Amino acid sequence: MKRRWFALAVLAGLLVASVALAQERSITVASTTSTEQSGLFGYLLPQFTAKTGIRVNVVAVGTGQALDIGRRGDADVVFVHDKAAEEKFLAEGFGVKRFDVMYNDFVVIGPNSDPARIAGGKDVLEALRKIAAAKAPFISRGDRSGTHAAELRYWHDAGIDIGSAKGAWYREIGQGMGAALNMAAAANAYLLCDRGTWLSFRNRGELSILVEGDRRLFNQYGVMLVNPAKHPNVKTTQGQAFVDWLISPQGQRTIAAYKVGGEQLFFPDADGAKGS
Secondary structure (H helix, E strand, C coil), X not given: CHHHHHHHHHHHXXXXXXXXXXXXXXXXXXXXXXXXXXXXXXXXXXXXXXXXXXXXXXXXXCHHHHHHHHHHCCCCEEEECCHHHHHHHHHCCCEEEEEEEEXXXXXXXXXXXXXXXXXXXXXXXXXXHHHHHHCCCEEECCCXXXXXXXXXXXXXXXXXXXXXXCCCCEEECCCCHHHHHHHHHHHCCEEEEXXXXXXXXXXXXXXXXXXXXXXXXXXXXXXXXXXXXXCCCCCHHHHHHHHHHHHCHHHHHHHHHCEECCEECXXXXXXXXXXX
């Protein structure tokens, strides 16, 4: 009987140890909906796990929410796309060091009927002025994401106080890029979208890219380890391994290799020797 209880105790101890080890070999990454909904993570993360044995749990939300998760210490790494907000996060001491990882661009999507007459334009500010003047349906993510921050910046730079100008034509949904695209398709509305999610989106309805190519539409992504000095629970070694892999030649090649319909969605631009 004693031997049996001893064996059970040893087995229980091994189970506890194996669970603890599995938890230790996983990290939480707070990131944007665009990295998730574009399919990038589905392609990227299995290759990182195969290389390191570290499993990645992704919380895909808007950039503002992702940074708030990092501020609370509920993530080990943040991987987002609003450089001004990222630099504020870093200045507040919540991040260790910021690295550029990749970029793509934003595009203005709209219905083929194009009531605001913006098709073929290369000036995002002029496009927004025309949409506002026509009071054409526009879907805003309204979720403090990097895309939402960019949209608000473009309205401001276009000389439009969207808080005063918006009416029934302007709808804030508080959801991610996929939901915004679905709503725009259903309503034949305009919206700002990152190109990666657009290329992965299948329910396009009557939507197409109407404005692209403006240098203002550049969309940079950055990554940071959450500061363990603020939150001792941060898995520093495993989280830093993920950061290091993303900016390594292998990680950068993996990002570049991800394509949908033969089109590259993200363009690596890390310089592992530099960080902000």
